[in-house]
Amino acid sequence: MSVILVLIITSIVVAVVFLGAFFWAVKSGQYDDTYSPSVRMLFEDKVKKKK
Amino acid sequence: MVAEEIAQKTVCYHCGDECASDKIVHEEKSFCCNGCKTVFEVLSENDLCDYYSLESTPGVTQKIEKNTLFDFLDNQDVSRQLLEYADQEQERVTLLIPNIHCSSCIWLLEHLSRLEPAIMNSTTNFSQRKLTINYKVGDFSLRKLAELLDRIGYTPVVNLEQADEKGPERTFNKSLLVKLGIAGFCFGNVMLLSFPDYLGISALEQSYQQTFRWLNLLLAIPVVFYSGSEYFVSAFKSLKQRFANIDVPIALGVIVLFLRSVYEVTFDIGPGYFDSLVGLIFFLLIGKWFQNRTYDALSFERDYKSYFPLAIQTKRGEAFSSIAVQEIVKGDEVLIRNGELIPADAILIEDKVYIDYSFVTGESAAVEKAKGQYVFAGGKLSGKQARFIVQKPVSQSYLTSLWNNEAFKKEKEHTRLVDRVSQYFTITIIAISVMAAIFWQVTDPSKTWLVFCSVLIVACPCALALSTPFTTGSILRVLGRNKVYLKNADVVERLQKIDTIVFDKTGTITNASERDLSFEGEGLTLAEKQLVFAAVSSSTHPLSRFVKSYLEGTDSGKYVIESFTEHVGQGIQAVVSGVEVKLGSSRFVDFNDAQTNHSASYVYLKLGGSQRGRFVIRNVYRGGLRGVIQQLKEKFKLAILSGDSDAERQNLAKLFPASTPMHFSQKPDDKLNTIKAMQSAGQSVMMVGDGLNDAGALKQSDVGMAVSEDISNFSPACDAIMHADTFHRLDAIIDLAKRSKHVIYASFFLSLAYNIVGLSIAVAGWLTPLVAAILMPLSSISVVVLTTFFVKILSHKLRL
Numbered sequence: 001m002s003v004i005l006v007l008i009i010t011s012i013v014v015a016v017v018f019l020g021a022f023f024w025a026v027k028s029g030q031y032d033d034t035y036s037p038s039v040r041m042l043f044e045d046k047v048k049k050k051k
Numbered sequence: 052m053v054a055e056e057i058a059q060k061t062v063c064y065h066c067g068d069e070c071a072s073d074k075i076v077h078e079e080k081s082f083c084c085n086g087c088k089t090v091f092e093v094l095s096e097n098d099l100c101d102y103y104s105l106e107s108t109p110g111v112t113q114k115i116e117k118n119t120l121f122d123f124l125d126n127q128d129v130s131r132q133l134l135e136y137a138d139q140e141q142e143r144v145t146l147l148i149p150n151i152h153c154s155s156c157i158w159l160l161e162h163l164s165r166l167e168p169a170i171m172n173s174t175t176n177f178s179q180r181k182l183t184i185n186y187k188v189g190d191f192s193l194r195k196l197a198e199l200l201d202r203i204g205y206t207p208v209v210n211l212e213q214a215d216e217k218g219p220e221r222t223f224n225k226s227l228l229v230k231l232g233i234a235g236f237c238f239g240n241v242m243l244l245s246f247p248d249y250l251g252i253s254a255l256e257q258s259y260q261q262t263f264r265w266l267n268l269l270l271a272i273p274v275v276f277y278s279g280s281e282y283f284v285s286a287f288k289s290l291k292q293r294f295a296n297i298d299v300p301i302a303l304g305v306i307v308l309f310l311r312s313v314y315e316v317t318f319d320i321g322p323g324y325f326d327s328l329v330g331l332i333f334f335l336l337i338g339k340w341f342q343n344r345t346y347d348a349l350s351f352e353r354d355y356k357s358y359f360p361l362a363i364q365t366k367r368g369e370a371f372s373s374i375a376v377q378e379i380v381k382g383d384e385v386l387i388r389n390g391e392l393i394p395a396d397a398i399l400i401e402d403k404v405y406i407d408y409s410f411v412t413g414e415s416a417a418v419e420k421a422k423g424q425y426v427f428a429g430g431k432l433s434g435k436q437a438r439f440i441v442q443k444p445v446s447q448s449y450l451t452s453l454w455n456n457e458a459f460k461k462e463k464e465h466t467r468l469v470d471r472v473s474q475y476f477t478i479t480i481i482a483i484s485v486m487a488a489i490f491w492q493v494t495d496p497s498k499t500w501l502v503f504c505s506v507l508i509v510a511c512p513c514a515l516a517l518s519t520p521f522t523t524g525s526i527l528r529v530l531g532r533n534k535v536y537l538k539n540a541d542v543v544e545r546l547q548k549i550d551t552i553v554f555d556k557t558g559t560i561t562n563a564s565e566r567d568l569s570f571e572g573e574g575l576t577l578a579e580k581q582l583v584f585a586a587v588s589s590s591t592h593p594l595s596r597f598v599k600s601y602l603e604g605t606d607s608g609k610y611v612i613e614s615f616t617e618h619v620g621q622g623i624q625a626v627v628s629g630v631e632v633k634l635g636s637s638r639f640v641d642f643n644d645a646q647t648n649h650s651a652s653y654v655y656l657k658l659g660g661s662q663r664g665r666f667v668i669r670n671v672y673r674g675g676l677r678g679v680i681q682q683l684k685e686k687f688k689l690a691i692l693s694g695d696s697d698a699e700r701q702n703l704a705k706l707f708p709a710s711t712p713m714h715f716s717q718k719p720d721d722k723l724n725t726i727k728a729m730q731s732a733g734q735s736v737m738m739v740g741d742g743l744n745d746a747g748a749l750k751q752s753d754v755g756m757a758v759s760e761d762i763s764n765f766s767p768a769c770d771a772i773m774h775a776d777t778f779h780r781l782d783a784i785i786d787l788a789k790r791s792k793h794v795i796y797a798s799f800f801l802s803l804a805y806n807i808v809g810l811s812i813a814v815a816g817w818l819t820p821l822v823a824a825i826l827m828p829l830s831s832i833s834v835v836v837l838t839t840f841f842v843k844i845l846s847h848k849l850r851l
Contacts (some may be wrong), residue, residue, distance in 0.1 A: 005262065008266070019232060022232045026229055032178070032179075043158055
């Protein structure tokens with residue numbers, strides 16, 4: 001098989017992987033609330049005070 | 052003295068409100084009230100003070116008396132309706148918390164486990180103002196959870212609506228995103244694979260050409276049959292009703308494009324129009340997505356269920372217990388506590404109560420009711436608890452029976468402008484294609500099918516279909532910036548047709564929470580003011596509260612109340628530090644007053660036996676009302692629909708043009724019927740209201756706009772919610788919607804111009820895939836640019 005066909009198939013397969021990732025993101029509710037995750041990642045886990 | 056006051060002005064560490072003279076200092080921090088201090092204490096004990104470092108003064112004021120009771124959550128029937136998951140060990144619940152407003156809120160609510168070990172985890176959904184909590188049962192319960200949230204200032208809202216349906220799923224939006232994702236993916240790949248055909252393939256690589264074309268065909272299939280499926284469904288539905296909406300020519304274009312392309316590829320005639328086809332659907336879906344701007348945190352569908360409690364204390368046997376409101380029947384004895392809502396029409400069997408009907412009428416001053424009086428559902432009890440005998444079940448009460456009206460059962464009918472245009476468009480296109488086919492059949496039969504298909508392809512009204520969503524989508528965004536939130540894009544088009552505006556009075560054109568107070572008579576000395584202040588502080592009567600707030604700031608705390616009696620319907624009598632204070636109606640204080648006006652309330656004052664004068668309490672009209680009315684009366688017919696008596700008629704007559712019809716003492720049903728009568732007279736009516744008693748009118752009108760001082764607060768079902776701050780721009784807002792019609796017309800003309808160019812190319816038989824591939828995106832993009840640009844100019848011109 002000629003190399004160009006291999007490349008095209010590879011590129012489409014990679015794109016399909018990203019499309020799948022997008023579906024997963026939509027299904028798992030990542031587009032439901034776009035504000036709180038952006039804040040949540042900035043919260044620090046507080047080190048517990050020494051007893 | 053004055054300078055000193057300014058220097059002392061401090062804001063509350065918790066909520067950021069200005070602290071009055073009686074501020075509370077705790078751990079070197081000032082608080083405006085005990086409530087705020089308590090929240091701070093709870094948080095600092097549990098090492099949660101990061102709450103205050105993320106944003107300054109993140110709290111919500113605790114000054115307003117809260118007395119939400121959650122004991123009904125202990126009732127199994129009630130809690131089962133709310134819980135999403137429950138087993139022996141743990142439960143999960145999602146609660147609506149309107150107070151969520153900043154990143155500190157998210158932080159605190161997601162660290163609840165530090166406050167209460169039984170809470171396993173909690174997740175906020177900021178855009179919907181919801182909190183999902185998993186917790187261990189045993190010592191902890193749903194009721195304790197609600198009380199914990201209430202204690203830290205995040206009172207959950209639990210009402211009848213949530214029990215009916217556990218959160219509406221937004222599946223529509225999700226499926227649109229998936230469709231858009233697929234269309235975008237295929238569009239990119241089809242473009243890539245189409246390039247070789249357009250740029251010319253050398254003889255050497257000729258063998259790949261067929262592979263590329265078949266790949267294109269493969270990629271186009273999911274786009275046409277999944278992403279574009281809605282257009283076929285909509286076109287089919289519309290044709291069944293013998294009407295050609297805009298989706299009919301689109302669906303026709305898509306089918307012809309697809310079949311023609313498949314035919315070309317299978318018989319190795321040409322590359323087909325796959326890139327135009329996939330691009331067309333992709334652009335249309337973007338338009339849909341852009342227009343579909345929704346406000347998750349707002350609800351436009353609220354009915355009385357959003358206000359009504361889940362359960363109420365009802366007498367069963369000897370004792371009172373929480374009973375679900377749907378199960379209450381006539382004759383039940385119910386116990387309503389301070390701050391609770393009366394869910395059904397009932398008769399009071401207690402001496403005297405104050406009922407706050409602000410949800411219903413917009414009037415925030417409480418109404419006084421005496422023993423044996425009939426009380427309508429929807430009022431909130433303020434003051435001490437009281438018992439009632441239910442007269443009608445919840446669904447048949449005075450207010451709730453409004454929702455049995457047929458107006459609530461049907462959606463507002465509206466034929467979109469673009470669908471009306473598409474009627475003629477579709478017929479014209481079919482006529483042109485048939486005539487062109489006949490012409491070529493005569494001159495050159497080999498080209499007949501090519502031309503016939505070309506015409507249908509090029510006429511596919513992509514740009515036409517995009518002009519409305521992009522215009523209205525931009526308008527929705529501009530209005531959103533100005534704190535006017537529309538339910539959907541159709542409302543913009545309905546606004547364009549408005550010729551009559553009907554206003555509710557209380558709470559809509561008057562300011563619900565403020566009163567204009569003045570004192571007429573001999574001036575009062577500071578000491579006398581302090582005496583009166585002390586006396587009215589003990590009274591819960593709404594008028595006493597207004598007088599109290601008028602005298603706010605004079606309090607010294609020096610005076611002691613020695614005796615206090617409140618005479619129902621007359622006034623108060625008190626002895627404050629030896630001085631007799633009498634405050635009330637003219638008869639109560641033996642005041643002969645001839646100069647009264649129906650539009651104001653009067654409170655007469657007698658100090659130490661001598662008559663001193665009267666407090667005059669007037670409604671306050673919203674700021675800028677006069678200006679708005681001046682602007683609106685030029686262009687619209689105005690009307691007033693008020694549930695109150697006609698006491699304000701004279702004041703209103705000064706503001707509104709002389710010909711304005713004013714209807715007073717209107718019941719909720721009357722309001723609905725008045726709007727209906729106007730509509731049958733051919734008027735297109737916009738209703739501006741606020742309370743539940745306007746719900747029928749808002750629903751019946753062509754555009755129902757709810758005015759609210761706090762957007763996250765409840766407002767009745769409507770088409771648009773407007774923040775009270777924007778009220779003075781009402782004329783500009785309607786103007787923007789009206790003028791956007793011209794933007795849509797302009798873009799219609801542009802897209803028709805493209806169509807004429809495309810059609811002439813098609814009729815001549817020159818429409819190659821390359822021409823189609825250039826013409827289609829070009830027309831769509833230029834229409835999008837044109838509309839967004841015009842809307843920008845318009846909103847700039849109107850200073851919105």
